[in-house]
Amino acid sequence: MRRHSYFGFLFCGxxxxxxxxxxxxxxxxxxxxxxxxxxxxxxxxxxxxxxAVSFDNFEPGNEVQVTLEALGDAGFKGFNLQxxxxxxxxxxxxxxxxxxxxxxxxxxxxxxxxxxxxxxxVKQKITTTWIAPQEARDLQFIATVVQNLENFWVGIQSKTxxxxxxxxxxxxxxxxxxxxxx
Numbered sequence: 001m002r003r004h005s006y007f008g009f010l011f012c013g014x015x016x017x018x019x020x021x022x023x024x025x026x027x028x029x030x031x032x033x034x035x036x037x038x039x040x041x042x043x044x045x046x047x048x049x050x051x052a053v054s055f056d057n058f059e060p061g062n063e064v065q066v067t068l069e070a071l072g073d074a075g076f077k078g079f080n081l082q083x084x085x086x087x088x089x090x091x092x093x094x095x096x097x098x099x100x101x102x103x104x105x106x107x108x109x110x111x112x113x114x115x116x117x118x119x120x121x122v123k124q125k126i127t128t129t130w131i132a133p134q135e136a137r138d139l140q141f142i143a144t145v146v147q148n149l150e151n152f153w154v155g156i157q158s159k160t161x162x163x164x165x166x167x168x169x170x171x172x173x174x175x176x177x178x179x180x181x182x
Contacts, residue, residue: 029080031107031114032089034144034154036078042144042154048074049145051081051158058132059164063096066141066158067127075122078146082107082114083130086138086160093136096129117146138162 029036054065068081082091091113097104101123104112115128130141141158 029078029116029144029146031080031082031091031105034080034082034142036144036146036152038149040150040152042152047145047153047156048072048147049076049143049153049156051141051143051156053141053158053161055161056159057162057164058136060132060134060136062132064130064132064161065127066130067125068143068145069125070123073124074147075124076145076147077120077122078117078152079126079143080105080114080116081128081141081143083139083141083161085136086140088139092139093133094131096131098129099126101126102128132163136163 035042048071050069050071052067052069055062058064066081068076068079070076081095083093084090085092091107091110094110094112095102095104095115097112097115101118101121102115103118105114105116107113115126117123117126138160140160143156144152144154145156146152
């Protein structure tokens, strides 16, 4: 009897958390619809999360710091973050993975075109770096954020970023504009 109890305890300890808890890193969020791979419906209330960006404008090759952050104590376990042109449905640009709680995703055969959770630990904030593509129009960062299996928000948007065509900008985003006086 003692042996059966031990195996029952071991079975529950190994498999039950994965069955009852938030699925581990194999939980995916679809690149196109941004919906998680389970049956719950997205929340319709205002999301308790924001997407902040380091610049309003960009040039090809610029690096833009992007932060996904919980408001208050509304941590999150999963997310998918992409840059998309306004009214577009395909990710643009690529991400440099700089946060250990994140991993790059391949969407539409583009490596690191989206960034997602690397684990199911509760997070208050993640920060990543996005690299602007050679050509893009006005865009926004868009995210799905999963608080738990019942609560997730789809389509959280950052402010709009606009490509700059009138001045040159280096990869840090600082202007290289020259001022000439006559």
